[in-house]
Amino acid sequence: MATQSPFSLLEGFLQSLPLPNIQPPAWAVDETQRRIVLLLNHILIQEKEATSRLARQKGRVVHMQWRLFAMTLIATPAGLLDRAPAEAKPDLTLAVTEESPLALAQAMLRGDKPAVRIEGDVQLAAEVNWLVDHVRWDLEEDLSRVIGDAPAHALGQGARSMVSALRQFLGASAANGPTKAQT
Structure with a gap:
């Protein structure tokens, strides 16, 4: 007798739940984004090539989004990242197209990159791709x-x-x- 993966069973169960779109409070989003920027900079500062590549992109804005979660970052002259001002217009938008958190986790555990919709500056997208491919914590x-x-x-x-x-x-x-x- 053949069986299904427990991941597909769990995903089916979670999708059947009538969950409302719950938004976390603004202060929690703000604090989480600050911590993510600190972690990213901690990782970047250990890679000289990464900081020099980002320094060449100073002032460029990248907007990242997955489902309801969004974050807009700006490259600093030091080759690090900071949260972009709210009025900043993104030079590059990266949107993860996979909606399912379980499918996304499975793909990442397999070592696959998630499918991403890319809009904007091609050179900046190439630099971001280089960072994703070469910088490891x-x-x-x-x-x-x-x-x-x-x-x-x-x-x-x-x-x-x-x-x-x-x-x-x-x-x-x-x-x-x-x-x-x-x-």
Whole structure:
């Protein structure tokens, strides 16, 4: 008897729920965006090539959107990011077209980039794409500063094993395709 992926069952259940469009309070959105900018700059500052590429794009505005979540960033002269003023006109708009959070998570765990609708400056889009392809957060290095090298390495190894197992599972699920129970 063939079975379906638990992800497709969960997604079907979540889509059947009559959830209203709940908007978080403005202060929560504001604070979350500030924290995201801090994290992005922390990651960027560790890559000299990334900051030099962004410095060449100073003053350029990128608007990113997925479903109800949107964020507009501006490149600074230092090669970092800041939130753009509300009246800033975006030079580039990136909109993730996948609506389902579960499908998006599955694609990312497989190592696939999500489908994105791109509007605006082609050169800026190429720079953003370079950043996405080449800049990685060395979480293990940051963790080692807090808890030490050996524990950070052990946690990193465990996390890599979990991600590898999830990728194998998703690869096997995708290869088998959704099937129905045989009668």
